[in-house]
Amino acid sequence: MPELKMSGPFKFTRGECNAKITKISPGNFALGKVHPTKKGFIVQYIGRADSDLNEQIKEHLGDDYTHFKFSYANTAEEAFLKECTNYHEFGGSQKLRNKMHPGKPLKEDIKCPVCFK
Numbered sequence: 001m002p003e004l005k006m007s008g009p010f011k012f013t014r015g016e017c018n019a020k021i022t023k024i025s026p027g028n029f030a031l032g033k034v035h036p037t038k039k040g041f042i043v044q045y046i047g048r049a050d051s052d053l054n055e056q057i058k059e060h061l062g063d064d065y066t067h068f069k070f071s072y073a074n075t076a077e078e079a080f081l082k083e084c085t086n087y088h089e090f091g092g093s094q095k096l097r098n099k100m101h102p103g104k105p106l107k108e109d110i111k112c113p114v115c116f117k
């Protein structure tokens with residue numbers, strides 16, 4: 001089983017985002033739901049922020065995810081590399097709601113560590 005290596009799951013509300021994501025930082029997040037009986041977190045969307053995780057994750061508040069997990073990253077590059085790994089490990093666009101492969105951070109000349117795009 002792939003692992004996200006993130007904190008959570010927490011309820012995906014504006015209040016919980018503000019309460020849990022207190023640092024202004026690049027980072028990673030996963031959106032989804034908690035399985036009603038098995039209690040496991042079901043990943044439906046993988047995302048990242050290059051500068052402000054708390055701001056970025058809240059752009060998805062209108063979507064129907066009930067829970068989130070997150071982790072901070074030191075740099076946008078680090079967040080991108082983790083996002084790619086999570087994206088591929090959790091099935092890419094075939095299984096996730098992500099329509100496209102993660103985009104690179106601006107100004108960074110790096111490639112996905114999994115598919116080298």
Ligand SMILES: [Zn+2]
Pocket residue numbers: 084088101112113114115116117
């Ligand atoms: Zn890739």
